[in-house]
Amino acid sequence: MKRFKRYLVTSALPYANGPIHIGHLAGVYVPSDIYTRYLRLKGEDVISVCGSDEHGVPITLKARKEGITPQQVVDRYHAINKKAFEDFGIAFDIYSRTSNKIHYETASDFFLNLYNKGEFIEKTSLQYYDNEAGCFLADRYITGECPHCHNENAYGDQCEKCGTSLSPSDLINPRSTISGSQPVMKETLHWYLPLDKYEPWLKKWILEEHTEWKTNVYGQCKSWLDQGLQPRAVSRDLDWGVPVPVKGAEGKVLYVWFDAPIGYISATRELTPDWEKYWKDPETRMIHFIGKDNIVFHCIIFPSMLKAEGSFILPDNVPANEFLNLENDKISTSRNWAVWLHEYLEEFPGKQDVLRYALCANAPETKDNDFTWKDLQARNNNELVAILGNFVNRTLVLANNYYSGKVPEPGDLSPFDKEVLESIPRLAESTAAAIENFRFREGLKEAMNLARLGNKYLADTEPWKLIKTEPGRVKTIINISLQITANLSIILEPFLPFSMKKLREWTGLDKIKWQDAGNVSLLPPGHQVNKGGLLFEKIEDEIINRQIEKLMNTRKENEGSAAGAAAVKSAVTYEDFSKMDIRTATVLEAEKVPKTAKLLKLKIDCGTDIRTIVSGIAEYYTPESMVGRQILIIANLEPRTIKGIESKGMILMAEDPNGKLTLVSPVEKTGNGSTVK
């Protein structure tokens, strides 16, 4: 394998519209931190960069909702997350942010560079602008009358009734679906990165030269490349972001996917004047730690940007992890279904390593995993306390009881002693190999095997019995146990930095290097170790139950209607309301629309006639469960053709904040066609 002179480790920039939770940690930050700490311990030249991703529409929407500025939103979460990472021991060399001046400069320069080299495609188009909302409207946010079939609900990109492809300017009487107002036509210019141009190169680079990438990463890249790449717009009409640094681009910013990865570069620039060494020297090995939702950006799009620029290196590996669930449910910021890092740090002071251990031991490396509080408790009590903490404790206690903490001189080695001593470097090596292959779960297990071996060694040699009969032999045993302890404090350092620091204080071992791992005379005879204490404490059921209860409360709240309910819309007149013909109907037949995930085709009796309605409810209701049900429909909604089927009307559904749909029906059966008012 190629040798590299230095390493550049990047961790996905967390989006600054919420706090960090265990899913982020297990997927990205714990692995990247273990990797970085390992490299540093080895003495490699390595920097680890990260920062808040602070642009994009969701942040502006959140700001609007809370009545504050986008900057205030990102300031809040940047502060929370930066501190939480620090307190948790994620040792970034820099945690920057994309609203920094240096990032604006870096991103602008990057854009300008590509612009001047003619790497972009420029396209001017007329787009509708919503004066009320103060923004340009994407095609699908505009509806209007179709010029061909005069369907009044045609979309800006297509009329679904007659199937014609449209552009928004074709629509008669266009309306903004955001504000409901009439948008005005404005000319707007955008820049596109022609990804298709890089396709042959990407195919070679990934599919031929990086077959070692994880299967999930490789598979998804292949899928994209096989389908063929399209040019992608790099700019957007928005007032929050890095302005497009070109004349005539007022009111335009860099699209957030273009802007965010450049954040890695600006963070590096902010960190060191020597940044180019890390980004432009082919002897630097760049590694992107990300979650699986980010694969395309880091493997296809960002490399294309770097390639287009020309002077940058490309990632050598992109170890994307899968997702972590929480107590059998998807982690969700909006549903508050998460264990928030800043809360954990408050509620479990001094227990960073416990969470680091639980998340690493159960990291979603090959498939989605489930985090449970019971699992964290079990790993703490049965592994950290019982195996690691216990071994360290018994060794230090024995050394202090027998030798007042002075490392005894070893005597002749038994075959078993030799066997144990030989396995120390072996375990150190297998831990290192696992880390270098991004198999952190396995690495942690290998490292813990050394503590297991220590316990076995003491149990088999029984120094507490021999102390009366063979005191010389006990010296050897305690010496070896202490050497194991010292080695543990090295090979577990990347995983459990807080505890291992404590352990090294007890053993008086400082200035460690990874290369010392396997050395079986780290603590020379006569060296003083102190009595130590408890490396880890048991976590009682009560503590765990409190956390589980907290989550159960969240679940209850989510099931109630209040949490996250949509704001009440602006007032309408009774006249407006009375235009709608809402009535009862009964489902006669139901079937799934082929080649769709959500659509059901329903034949219903609505009193006056029997008609067909297509409805996007297949995820919640099977065709069988619909037949015979009495439902409510809007009978006079403009018909619309969906997947080639004309749908006349719409079924009324209640939608909760999670998007889950529930059928709305009359409480008691009534005649079909009864109107609702």
Place this chain on the structure above:
RNA sequence: GGCGAGAUAGCUCAGAUGGUUAGAGCGUAUGAUUCAUAAUCAUAAGGUCGAGGGUUCAAUUCCCUCUCUCGCUACCA
């Protein structure tokens, strides 16, 4: 629906270019032990390797179909 990844002991995961009794940690049971936070050590029980078909002397491992989970994407009046 398309594409990608996954489905292996109670739990979390390894693994095999197809071949004698499918591995590990945790949990469980039994025994041993007391230096240690009732911690440790040993032994054992636990799996028709998601379902169904095919190829083969032989498949959990290859091929096909299907089911479920997650991601990307389409679609959702």
